[in-house]
Amino acid sequence: MTSREMTTALVPxxxxxxxxxxxxxxxxxxQRLSEPALCAELxxxxxxxxxAFRLLTKDGLLRHEPNRGVFVATPDMASIIDIYRMRRxxxxxxxxxxxxxxxxxxxxRRAVDTALERSASGDWRSVGSAxxxxxxxxxxxxxxxxxxxxxxxxxxxxxLCFGLLDDPExxxxxxxxxxxxxxxxxxxxxxxxxxxxxxxxxARSERTVLAAFTRIRENGA
Amino acid sequence: MTSREMTTALVPxxxxxxxxxxxxxxxxxxQRLSEPALCAELxxxxxxxxxAFRLLTKDGLLRHEPNRGVFVATPDMASIIDIYRMRRxxxxxxxxxxxxxxxxxxxxRRAVDTALERSASGDWRSVGSAxxxxxxxxxxxxxxxxxxxxxxxxxxxxxLCFGLLDDPExxxxxxxxxxxxxxxxxxxxxxxxxxxxxxxxxARSERTVLAAFTRIRENGA
DNA sequence: GCATATTTGTCCGTATGTATA
DNA sequence: CTATACATACGGACAAATATG
Numbered sequence: 001m002t003s004r005e006m007t008t009a010l011v012p013x014x015x016x017x018x019x020x021x022x023x024x025x026x027x028x029x030x031q032r033l034s035e036p037a038l039c040a041e042l043x044x045x046x047x048x049x050x051x052a053f054r055l056l057t058k059d060g061l062l063r064h065e066p067n068r069g070v071f072v073a074t075p076d077m078a079s080i081i082d083i084y085r086m087r088r089x090x091x092x093x094x095x096x097x098x099x100x101x102x103x104x105x106x107x108x109r110r111a112v113d114t115a116l117e118r119s120a121s122g123d124w125r126s127v128g129s130a131x132x133x134x135x136x137x138x139x140x141x142x143x144x145x146x147x148x149x150x151x152x153x154x155x156x157x158x159x160l161c162f163g164l165l166d167d168p169e170x171x172x173x174x175x176x177x178x179x180x181x182x183x184x185x186x187x188x189x190x191x192x193x194x195x196x197x198x199x200x201x202x203a204r205s206e207r208t209v210l211a212a213f214t215r216i217r218e219n220g221a
Numbered sequence: 222m223t224s225r226e227m228t229t230a231l232v233p234x235x236x237x238x239x240x241x242x243x244x245x246x247x248x249x250x251x252q253r254l255s256e257p258a259l260c261a262e263l264x265x266x267x268x269x270x271x272x273a274f275r276l277l278t279k280d281g282l283l284r285h286e287p288n289r290g291v292f293v294a295t296p297d298m299a300s301i302i303d304i305y306r307m308r309r310x311x312x313x314x315x316x317x318x319x320x321x322x323x324x325x326x327x328x329x330r331r332a333v334d335t336a337l338e339r340s341a342s343g344d345w346r347s348v349g350s351a352x353x354x355x356x357x358x359x360x361x362x363x364x365x366x367x368x369x370x371x372x373x374x375x376x377x378x379x380x381l382c383f384g385l386l387d388d389p390e391x392x393x394x395x396x397x398x399x400x401x402x403x404x405x406x407x408x409x410x411x412x413x414x415x416x417x418x419x420x421x422x423x424a425r426s427e428r429t430v431l432a433a434f435t436r437i438r439e440n441g442a
Numbered sequence: 443g444c445a446t447a448t449t450t451g452t453c454c455g456t457a458t459g460t461a462t463a
Numbered sequence: 464c465t466a467t468a469c470a471t472a473c474g475g476a477c478a479a480a481t482a483t484g
Contacts (some may be wrong), residue, residue, distance in 0.1 A: 009287055045454075068461070082366055085368070086368045087312045090368075143303075144312050150371045266472065266473045288451075
């Protein structure tokens with residue numbers, strides 16, 4: 001080792017770096033990630049890169065084929081359906097049993113406000129981020145760090161799905177108002193109504209994503 | 222490589238092996254796992270072992286301290302509370318929205334039957350396993366592979382908590398009948414009643430585990 | 443408080459099996 | 464079928480951090 005700083009652990013940082021590239025769409029889904037190539041690009045050893053690969057594979061962002069290498073995960077319709085099933089279970093229940101004064105409600109409010117703001121200025125990428133933050137806050141209502149961590153992981157996978165689709169306005173714009181309505185019900189002390197609204201939201205969002213996905217597959221392949 | 226078989230990947234197998242040792246209570250919680258020692262014991266290289274460590278750390282079974290090594294996770298009361306919060310969210314909802322003819326119901330039935338059988342013969346360790354299988358089957362009712370995988374992971378952590386406690390009969394015996402009652406409600410086409418019974422089950426189980434845990438801490442420390 | 447031994451973090455080189463051109 | 468490229472796994476090396484006397 002010539003001159004290294006040793007600030008924080010290398011491997012998690014490496015995993016974060018690759019994760020960012022993935023959700024930014026820097027790699028094509030299904031693309032193989034060559035170890036030597038990435039080692040050169042990121043200036044790390046093969047062992048370190050492989051350890052980072054393991055973490056991302058466990059996150060579902062990479063797919064590992066024995067003796068063939070790692071590939072960028074290709075979200076398919078089964079994944080989308082699976083993810084939305086999970087969201088219905090977790091988010092709806094967390095919302096239903098939530099206390100209206102829970103600190104996460106304030107984060108939901110902030111997310112809705114930013115989404116409204118950014119959608120007015122047409123910054124759909126930020127709207128998408130605020131949308132994700134809103135639903136992460138819903139999960140936080142359940143007060144389980146493990147559940148929240150799990151949701152964060154799945155959210156990254158969902159972002160990968162979104163990255164496959166092109167039109168971010170079409171994907172996020174219709175849901176700003178629905179989120180606001182869900183939040184209003186909760187703030188008004190009607191968690192059951194909020195949960196019902198969320199159920200409808202998720203059903204509609206799933207249909208939209210699946211439809212967009214189908215269109216892509218028809219055009220692309 | 223001198224003479225190896227290369228059937229399946231080494232690292233996941235390694236992780237499974239260590240995981241089994243962990244939930245079997247072969248290592249004390251908080252104990253440091255020395256890399257050289259385990260390398261010698263398991264006959265693997267340091268690099269392979271370290272990759273397995275990463276996986277188990279992500280599962281929450283090991284804790285990593287920079288430049289100090291990996292330690293067996295020490296479940297505390299906060300973890301237990303967190304895990305039961307998560308179980309209430311996921312299991313109750315999965316049960317509530319379940320179809321009584323779902324294939325996982327058959328697995329629930331098998332788990333209840335084996336638990337009854339083994340509790341009659343006093344094999345409390347097997348009763349515990351059947352109990353875990355029962356609740357894993359409940360999660361499978363939601364038909365989300367991601368959710369089921371997540372639950373499997375948390376279940377391993379919960380088993381680590383159980384391993385801290387001694388009296389397995391006290392820990393599992395009272396719940397065999399409750400599981401049977403939950404299943405009966407579901408099979409009778411009353412998922413809401415089943416979910417309510419599960420809610421009561423989880424509340425009681427959490428109290429039992431927390432109480433046993435408190436006793437341990439008072440005696441042990 | 444200091445010197446030393448142990449252990450981790452990181453990287454390299456290499457041998458072998460496997461997939462693909 | 465051969466050749467190439469690559470993944471898998473091993474062992475060794477050295478710096479940095481920690482633990483020990």
